[in-house]
Amino acid sequence: MPCHNQQVNNVSSGQEHPMKQIRELQTIIRDKTTSRGDFVFSADRLIRLVVEEGLNQLPYSECTVTTPTGYKYEGVKFERGNCGVSIMRSGEAMEQGLRDCCRSIRIGKILIQSDEETQKAKVYYAKFPPDIYRRKVLLMYPILSTGNTVIEAVRVLLEHGVQPRHIILLSLFSTPHGAKSIIQEFPEITILTTEVHPVAPTHFGQRYFGTD
Numbered sequence: 001m002p003c004h005n006q007q008v009n010n011v012s013s014g015q016e017h018p019m020k021q022i023r024e025l026q027t028i029i030r031d032k033t034t035s036r037g038d039f040v041f042s043a044d045r046l047i048r049l050v051v052e053e054g055l056n057q058l059p060y061s062e063c064t065v066t067t068p069t070g071y072k073y074e075g076v077k078f079e080r081g082n083c084g085v086s087i088m089r090s091g092e093a094m095e096q097g098l099r100d101c102c103r104s105i106r107i108g109k110i111l112i113q114s115d116e117e118t119q120k121a122k123v124y125y126a127k128f129p130p131d132i133y134r135r136k137v138l139l140m141y142p143i144l145s146t147g148n149t150v151i152e153a154v155r156v157l158l159e160h161g162v163q164p165r166h167i168i169l170l171s172l173f174s175t176p177h178g179a180k181s182i183i184q185e186f187p188e189i190t191i192l193t194t195e196v197h198p199v200a201p202t203h204f205g206q207r208y209f210g211t212d
Helices: 020-030 036-056 090-101 148-159 176-185 204-209
Strands: 008-010 060-066 072-078 082-088 106-114 121-127 136-140 167-170 190-193
Touching (some): 036 167, 036 190, 082 148, 090 204, 106 148, 148 176
Parallel strands (some): 008 190, 082 106, 136 167
Antiparallel strands (some): 060 072
């Protein structure tokens, strides 16, 4: 599906149609007959793909290493100063995928819930690395429906000194409205998602954690 903004990147946008394995994983996750075991397995695979693409967005430097045969290899290494932040609770489903790729990465958390009367997002808890204002942030939230929760989370990050251009939002599914709302509020943020579709699988968190 075409991106709605240059800052909204589809992890499969390099092809005219999404890669078949991504589309299959999306199908399994959306299918109401999928068992929880298959759901979690497929979700973890999709998360890993998004995390890998997120890592491609982080700064790196060139380096030279010596192989066991004495060959000089020109490679790259990631710069220090990156961290993850998960929006609880569904964002926590993405933490292990990030740790699998970056074993020592610091991960912060934000708890945001919607007020039952006003439907406005409210921050209840936030804990970050003390120097987060110096870091590039991979913000994790699998489902972008209205975008309100993410917008509130980004505001909290900005209050802690994080620059919008240093925030990369990792998402699995997004509605056009959700992505547009976030970009309108924070034009410099980058959003990575596997799909932009009017109907998002809002049951994701309940199915993943078995609370449905």
